[in-house]
Amino acid sequence: MRPTPLSRAIGAAGILTVAGGGAMGSTPGVLAGTLILLFLFSRAAVFFAGEKMVIRSIRTERRCDNLIVRQYGLITVTLSAKAEIPEGMAVTMHDHPGPGFSWFGLLPPLDLRKETEIRYHIRAITRGTVSFHGMALRLADRYFGSEVRFGREEDRSPIIRVQPQGSPVLAIGDSLGYGDATSRRYTSPSGTVVRSFREYMPGDDTRKIDWKATAKRDQLIIRETFAQRGEVPVIVLDLSADLSDNERLVGFSAGTIEETLKVSHSVSLLVIAGGTVLRFMPNERQAHRVLAAIRDLPSVYRDHHFYRYAAPSDLAIRMKAAPPNSGLNRWYEAVHQIRGIPAFEMECVRAFSRARGRSLLLFSACTGDPSHLDMVARAARRIGLSLHLRIPSSFPEGYILSSLSPDSVEVI
Amino acid sequence: MVGISADDGIALLFLLVSGGALLVLDPVLLIAWPIALAGMLVSRRHDDQGVARLCGGIPLVVAVGYLSIPLMMVPALLLIALAAGPENLLSKRMPMGGLILAGGSLLALLSIPGADPFRAMLIVLILAGLLSGLLYLLEHAVRRTVRGDGV
Numbered sequence: 001m002r003p004t005p006l007s008r009a010i011g012a013a014g015i016l017t018v019a020g021g022g023a024m025g026s027t028p029g030v031l032a033g034t035l036i037l038l039f040l041f042s043r044a045a046v047f048f049a050g051e052k053m054v055i056r057s058i059r060t061e062r063r064c065d066n067l068i069v070r071q072y073g074l075i076t077v078t079l080s081a082k083a084e085i086p087e088g089m090a091v092t093m094h095d096h097p098g099p100g101f102s103w104f105g106l107l108p109p110l111d112l113r114k115e116t117e118i119r120y121h122i123r124a125i126t127r128g129t130v131s132f133h134g135m136a137l138r139l140a141d142r143y144f145g146s147e148v149r150f151g152r153e154e155d156r157s158p159i160i161r162v163q164p165q166g167s168p169v170l171a172i173g174d175s176l177g178y179g180d181a182t183s184r185r186y187t188s189p190s191g192t193v194v195r196s197f198r199e200y201m202p203g204d205d206t207r208k209i210d211w212k213a214t215a216k217r218d219q220l221i222i223r224e225t226f227a228q229r230g231e232v233p234v235i236v237l238d239l240s241a242d243l244s245d246n247e248r249l250v251g252f253s254a255g256t257i258e259e260t261l262k263v264s265h266s267v268s269l270l271v272i273a274g275g276t277v278l279r280f281m282p283n284e285r286q287a288h289r290v291l292a293a294i295r296d297l298p299s300v301y302r303d304h305h306f307y308r309y310a311a312p313s314d315l316a317i318r319m320k321a322a323p324p325n326s327g328l329n330r331w332y333e334a335v336h337q338i339r340g341i342p343a344f345e346m347e348c349v350r351a352f353s354r355a356r357g358r359s360l361l362l363f364s365a366c367t368g369d370p371s372h373l374d375m376v377a378r379a380a381r382r383i384g385l386s387l388h389l390r391i392p393s394s395f396p397e398g399y400i401l402s403s404l405s406p407d408s409v410e411v412i
Numbered sequence: 413m414v415g416i417s418a419d420d421g422i423a424l425l426f427l428l429v430s431g432g433a434l435l436v437l438d439p440v441l442l443i444a445w446p447i448a449l450a451g452m453l454v455s456r457r458h459d460d461q462g463v464a465r466l467c468g469g470i471p472l473v474v475a476v477g478y479l480s481i482p483l484m485m486v487p488a489l490l491l492i493a494l495a496a497g498p499e500n501l502l503s504k505r506m507p508m509g510g511l512i513l514a515g516g517s518l519l520a521l522l523s524i525p526g527a528d529p530f531r532a533m534l535i536v537l538i539l540a541g542l543l544s545g546l547l548y549l550l551e552h553a554v555r556r557t558v559r560g561d562g563v
Contacts, residue, residue: 026529028478
């Protein structure tokens with residue numbers, strides 16, 4: 001509950017009158033101030049009763065015209081809500097589609113006193129399964145205002161499937177036989193670990209013939225080999241200055257590392273804070289070592305800042321926008337040619353090429369200067385990793401994803 | 413250029429009348445004036461005439477209190493109705509606000525005139541602090557209900 005300027009002024013006047021009257025021994029002064037304070041508290045009680053009435057009676061529903069769309073496809077969302085509204089209270093509903101969507105300008109609020117539903121358009125910008133973030137109910141009368149956030153499962157529905165779906169990162173494999181349920185390996189000619197031997201059948205690769213076993217049994221025997229199913233992820237943990245965000249990011253990435261190592265040979269971890277590399281552990285097989293590396297991270301500081309670092313595409317846009325004979329054009333070109341790849345991006349490229357992963361899980365709060373995330377994304381593309389972004393729910397909506405263009409986004 | 417609206421005019425009139433009365437009755441209580449002036453400035457900044465009316469009227473209510481304590485309730489309630497709008501003073505559907513206002517005023521009227529003003533001030537301020545704390549806790553209780561499955 002937040003007081004409005006009017007109720008703040010009333011409270012201040014009441015307290016000052018009581019204090020002034022008491023200090024100067026004036027009974028009417030104390031009484032007048034008490035009456036004013038009583039009035040303010042009575043209004044607070046009325047506001048509470050109204051707020052409870054609205055919350056108890058409200059029914060919301062969000063409908064989308066399309067639940068399966070192509071990436072960058074337009075979705076028409078209808079938000080409807082009904083509630084009992086007390087006299088003198090303004091009630092508005094604000095929808096929060098979340099970071100998986102983009103929209104133009106501000107979303108229209110639903111004024112429950114005037115209308116029961118609103119319609120607006122959003123664009124699905126990330127692939128995969130995307131759900132809404134929730135909605136917020138804003139209540140206000142002349143004296144107080146409050147905001148109640150609705151983030152339960154039913155407030156986040158419906159789930160939108162955006163095609164093409166992103167590549168699976170940690171899809172648990174089907175059980176293929178004894179002991180395979182948790183190993184997530186499957187028989188593949190490209191594997192290196194021997195799974196079993198069997199008789200040669202026409203069509204098998206002759207390079208797979210095990211000559212030693214063949215000699216023993218007097219018939220052609222070939223090797224069947226294991227290969228990894230799904231993708232081995234490279235986990236990039238971007239620490240921010242906000243401690244609560246950091247705790248959540250570290251906790252969630254630790255959980256992901258443990259889950260990954262249950263089903264995968266190894267995992268690679270890169271810990272960064274802005275453009276500063278703090279830790280790098282390539283292809284680590286022991287969970288406890290990776291977790292120990294995360295647990296005692298040094299206090300976060302950002303050595304390098306890339307305030308609005310101009311990406312090559314940014315420079316190209318600037319050059320196009322400038323007049324053809326402008327001196328600026330030559331300057332932009334010189335910047336583009338001379339500066340080369342930034343040191344941090346180069347470090348990322350080196351790290352990713354050492355790690356044996358095929359997808360990149362980026363845990364980041366996306367606060368402050370996000371240029372280093374662009375560099376991580378560019379380095380990942382250079383190596384050919386798919387990019388999966390994991391962001392905390394306090395993420396500033398929809399401003400960075402267009403430049404990163406990740407394959408999937410999940411809110412943690 | 414500072415313009416004077418009709419509401420400002422009424423508030424200034426209040427100030428003059430109450431100021432004159434206080435000057436005769438108890439000059440020390442002219443402390444109510446800065447509150448009134450500050451209220452007028454705040455109202456100009458936030459474009460809210462309710463504050464101007466309320467703060468401008470406080471000295472008048474105090475002045476009437478010097479004449480008769482029970483009579484003081486009349487301008488006080490009038491002032492609140494003028495500042496907040498009469499429709500907001502008592503709400504039929506939610507009688508809690510009216511109960512707090514009526515019960516509290518009666519209690520104040522019965523207990524404060526007989527007590528030492530300084531002690532009365534301390535008790536009122538402590539009670540106001542406790543009530544604010546209670547409101548804070550209530551606010552969080554409401555949020556818990558919303559987040560859980562209780563609703």
